[in-house]
Amino acid sequence: MLLGLLAIGVVHSLTPSTPTLTKMAAFDTAVPTVDISPFTAPAAHSDAARRAVGQEWDAAMTNVGFAMITGHGVDPAIVDALRRGAHSFFGGPAASKQKYCYGPYGNPLGGFTGMGVEAVARSRDDHGSDGGATQTTALPDLVESFVFKPEETTKPKPPSMDDAGHAYHAALLQVLDALHKVTAAALGLDADFFAPYYAPSAKCSLRLAYYPPLSTTQQTSSAVRYGAHTDYTGYTILCQDDNDVGALDAGGLQVLLKSGQWAAVTPQRNAFVVNIGDLYEVWTNGRWRSTVHRVMKPPQGSKAATQPRLSIPFFTGPHDDARISCLPGMGPAKYAPVSAGEHLRRKLGISNV
Ligand SMILES: O=C(O)CCC(=O)C(=O)O
């Protein structure tokens, strides 16, 4: 069963300002793994297999709001090529990176954002699992990023990521398509239910998130690699760093469980982490959880603290004009209907320092 396996992991205190490891404990394996191949390779699977995946998905999103997916069909060579290109870009001189800055984080052209611009914990609101712990004074995150927009052709992209970014984006759109079918099965909706929300195209943002090695000051400050937040819109499909497979702190990504404990999201090779953003919470009237998560720093003095971490979230959501409200049969509505574009712009605005 989903929550049946016991594993040894790292559990942290709930206090958001506590940035270091506080204790080791045993906890239920929090984030279930779901093989979505009945939807990515439908000819090889039965309707019964698809119904079973739908049930697993509903349980994962209801209990945790996060799942690991296998059977997604993405060629690992596509992932490796983008990772190599991104390391080459982020490892380069600051002035070369800054040439690709096209505005504040979240601007429609994408591009590079240096450290000190984003403090994602400031975007907290009443979505998520801890009652909305808004932190207007959260310190900037210890991250640099590049947002890759294939549809944006007026501004150059770093040559090392250009081809690889296009290939990765196209591959992940296929995964998104499968996830929407999984979702329809999970919620008992028509297979094409989400099509009008995502046509003519989904609103996607392919982000390369680079967490540089930590300076001594950064190691001892209360800043974290990425502060506690919920994602803003639809599915996030995240590629964690393979170097963190087997690491003590599992790379630092943690989710806030219903129990109030933080649990590590243990990276698995060739699996993506999938979580929902706020708009699914509105659609499902809170049945599915837009779960609070964060990226902590590696323990002080550890080898991991001297190394960079590269993660690749692919944010997806309905087009800007889509109006999101409680699905039929899920009422009475707890959330006011919201415009997908307005919600996204508001959250991005307040996440900039
Ligand atoms: O870097 C990670 O593992 C996750 C980052 C994240 O939560 C985000 O970019 O929204």
Ligand SMILES: [Fe+2]
């Ligand atoms: Fe996130």
